[in-house]
Amino acid sequence: MTRESVLELRVKVLSALADPTRLELLELLTGGERCVCEILPAFQRSQSTISKHLNILYEAGILERRIDGKRTLYRIADPGILDLLREVDSLVLSHISKLTGAEKLLEKSIRN
Amino acid sequence: MTRESVLELRVKVLSALADPTRLELLELLTGGERCVCEILPAFQRSQSTISKHLNILYEAGILERRIDGKRTLYRIADPGILDLLREVDSLVLSHISKLTGAEKLLEKSIRN
DNA sequence: TGGACATATTCGTATATAAACATATCGTCA
DNA sequence: TGACGATATGTTTATATACGAATATGTCCA
Secondary structure (H helix, E strand, O other): OOOOOHHHHHHHHHHHHOOHHHHHHHHHHOOOOEEHHHHHHHOOOOHHHHHHHHHHHHHOOOEEEEEEOOEEEEEEOOOHHHHHHHHHHHHHHHHHHHHHHHHHHHHHHHHO | OOOOOHHHHHHHHHHHHOOHHHHHHHHHHOOOOEEHHHHHHHOOOOHHHHHHHHHHHHHOOOEEEEEEOOEEEEEEOOOHHHHHHHHHHHHHHHHHHHHHHHHHHHHHHHHO
């Protein structure tokens, strides 16, 4: 059926998300479907670089795309992706708060 | 305060997850805290490789660890990580079903 | 039909990552 | 204390990835 195993697909999705430019692309597309010509000016990257990042997200099933005349329009494929990103954020925040909590403890023990 | 920006931390978490060996490590640790000596035999990888993968997950805040005598015990830091992985799976599955749905449409159009 | 526009793709290069082997560190026990 | 067991860390090498410049592809319009 599918040539790729579920494990490989999981890795593909996570790898696609594991890049700062691609996370910012997703953030932009949170505002709805956009054509590449609207996306480009928001990034300090070459057109080829952005095009490739969009394609990586597309291949991973994270974005869908549609051609309209000479434009290509990208959109987030599934709102579940936003849930996933929110999960990542909450993990990051709880990790940060653990670290800073530890810092405070450390400062206190140094002062005393 | 924190030297790394939130964006960098998001990438760090996602990169840590974007590896098949590390996903399998997490799956194993779903069963609860384990020492490295219990983890090693479950993988066909060198001890140093597994140790480094565990450290990457630790640095990303995904695992916590605890030393007990000459053992080091690792555990999943936050159950939210399991929610995150479930989100990834559901995205993967919905992507697969879209693809196979498309295959079926294609087959049908070929037959007709 | 030719040319301008929008986007994708190819190519070379520089950096990041995973792997194993060898070695270092640290705790335990004789 | 010295040797062993458990784990972490340095080193090298092979492969993957991000980048921009140049080029190819496809669409619209005069």
